[in-house]
Amino acid sequence: MIKIGILGYGNLGRGVECAVKQNPDMELAAVFTRRNPADVKILTEGASICSISEVPDWKDRIDVMILCGGSATDLPEQTPAYAELFHVVDSFDTHARIPEHFANVDKASKKGGKVGIISVGWDPGMFSLNRLYASAVLPKGQDYTFWGKGVSQGHSDAVRRVEGVKDAKQYTVPVDAALEAVRKGDNPTLSTRQKHTRECFVVLEEGADAAKVEKEIKTMPNYFADYDTTVHFISQEELDRDHGGIPHGGFVLYSGKTGWEEENSHLIEYRLKLDSNPEFTASVLAAYARAAYRLGAEGVSGCKTVFDIAPAYLSQKDGETLRASLL
């Protein structure tokens, strides 16, 4: 049994707990929280709930620590800090800081003789894998990534910070015409506005000025100004009833050419349609926790990404069974 620790018990941490339940070769040893452990209820019978300060005491009782904090401030500190004690897996997704994070985790993992796998999930993660496989197979080609339809947490937060907004959800929506142009093999150059639209469902504070709120959202730099944005005003009841989920997904399309004169076209399309963004991400983390454990058992150490892990390490099945059942 692979003994799993979860650090951080928000949506992602709860998703990992559910994923561990689906993997019979794993067991949840403990959940670590910054809150008072007495205030935290988990779903798994027999697993411990501990303060984050107790993590080092679990060095010999946890094989893989899955880090479920945020990329902005938690993971840059936590992953390197714990990579020396355990095999670790995280979903670090601040693209510009990946080289720095990789170097920090690599140093700590090697010092502890452990494996650290960073930037695991679906983007970065499964989408990255598809970009890599497609571009390696068809060097003459171009990739396109579309996100959605799905809830963007960051954009929802941005809308909620607007004066007069009581609550809000924001959906990122890929533009069908852009998807179709790529599928046709046109290799179009697409602007930000041509690829995605943004749709906001907003609950106003009592007495707020709807027109003013809408204008402020639509012109918000970085978040909305470069997109065609739709704003719907609804009641809190409607928001809770119709927009309570955290769906997401998207597309990686790759259009490439082969032939002596590049006369033949090929389209590779990978699509995810997810009811729950955090639960899917958590499921990817669990599969890579297995890989970390197995690589560690082989004496490997240091920082890895999804690019560095042979697919067979993710599966419960052995090589012979995989070749017989899935090849």
Place this chain on the structure above:
Amino acid sequence: MIKIGILGYGNLGRGVECAVKQNPDMELAAVFTRRNPADVKILTEGASICSISEVPDWKDRIDVMILCGGSATDLPEQTPAYAELFHVVDSFDTHARIPEHFANVDKASKKGGKVGIISVGWDPGMFSLNRLYASAVLPKGQDYTFWGKGVSQGHSDAVRRVEGVKDAKQYTVPVDAALEAVRKGDNPTLSTRQKHTRECFVVLEEGADAAKVEKEIKTMPNYFADYDTTVHFISQEELDRDHGGIPHGGFVLYSGKTGWEEENSHLIEYRLKLDSNPEFTASVLAAYARAAYRLGAEGVSGCKTVFDIAPAYLSQKDGETLRASLL
């Protein structure tokens, strides 16, 4: 430079030649043929055309031999025979015989200190990878593979063997309703007939009985009897003009559940739409030739499949560049 040899110069071998041209870290050293080398013309300037009997003389001048023969009789003999001399890559696709082929290639590769990668292409190959990744990430789920729309060589040959048929092409076509049922998350149980239809374009011999030919095709056991088959009679001119290509492709769909009570559904869809089946397969072979070469340089030996190869080995780019550009 990775020095590539091609054994067998049919559609697949020519596809490998084109793929090598697209990969600046590879060069084609020689093509080996069972025909008289003087009768074979290739596209690459400077590459040799040799008789298959000369293969052993190239032991030190070729890094990776890409075997482009058929799975029925060529590859079971050739891959193990040459795996001791070179790193080898093949597209062996007789599913039931993979364990035996794996064992034979493994023995020869290990004896020669070489890497042999078998069953490379899109199915087996890229489709297999998608079945593996999806099932590892979502253990509670089911995969569905659909082929087409595309030309099946085996079925086209079977139609051509019918008395009264002068020439023919057969397309395998996935059934839209079945695809949609899987996409909806219904996890349907689908019969052979429900998943694919078969469409034949047939040129009759002069004086042949069309009704008799059509009946013989539609009732042919193994090939057509279990499918809804459509037969179109056309002229040789129309066949040559409209059905000269070798397109193919298909879908791997995976429908899975997450959540404590499996309350959330997820759909993973991978689609290929290929103008040229052999050129795409050849492009996958070339990428895995790079992996074989690199693994060999690390001292690895023995038989591998796509499941055993970390994705980074396929790319021309180094780890740092991959993390910066594709992660």
